[in-house]
Amino acid sequence: MNNTTLNRKAYKYALKLQMRKQYPATIIGAGKSYFKKVERSQPISPLILTNKLREKLISIGDLFSKQNGNFIGCCSEVNAANYVLLKLPYLNLNEIIFSPAIRPRTMQKIPTCKNCQITFS
Incomplete structure (x- = not known):
């Protein structure tokens, strides 16, 4: 997958949110192969959370x-990765590719939190 495409999609989504004056803490793009998803940070519904991701988060x-x-299960990485895992359930968590996380309010790149480092390493 072209990481530049994923980075561009995440940046455009952050700009769109900024123009709408919607400011989630972060947004990020995740993908593997041709599946790509850009998501915002917010609590993920336990009803749609994949078992693989749930088990890692609960650990x-x-x-x-x-x-x-940080709050476990509320990061943009979790929301975006869950979509990828729903489409490609055979993936390991460390195989998912992420764009840099962006804070829409300031358009700054944000470092990955410790919970996501543990989850996706």
Whole structure:
């Protein structure tokens, strides 16, 4: 997959949110092969969370509890990766490719949180 395409999609989505004055903490693009998804940070519905991702998140702590400074299951990485895993369930979590996380309010690149580093490493 062309990572430049994923980065561009994430940047355009962040600009679109900024123009609408919608400011989630972060947005990120995730993908593998031709499946790409750009998502925002927000609590993920436990009803759509893939088992593979749920098990990894629960190994860190309870869903939606604060751990390492962030709430488990609320990151844009989790939301975007879940979409990719729904389409490509055979993938390992560390095979998902991510764009840099962007904060739409400032358009700054944001480092990956500790929970996501653990989840997707």
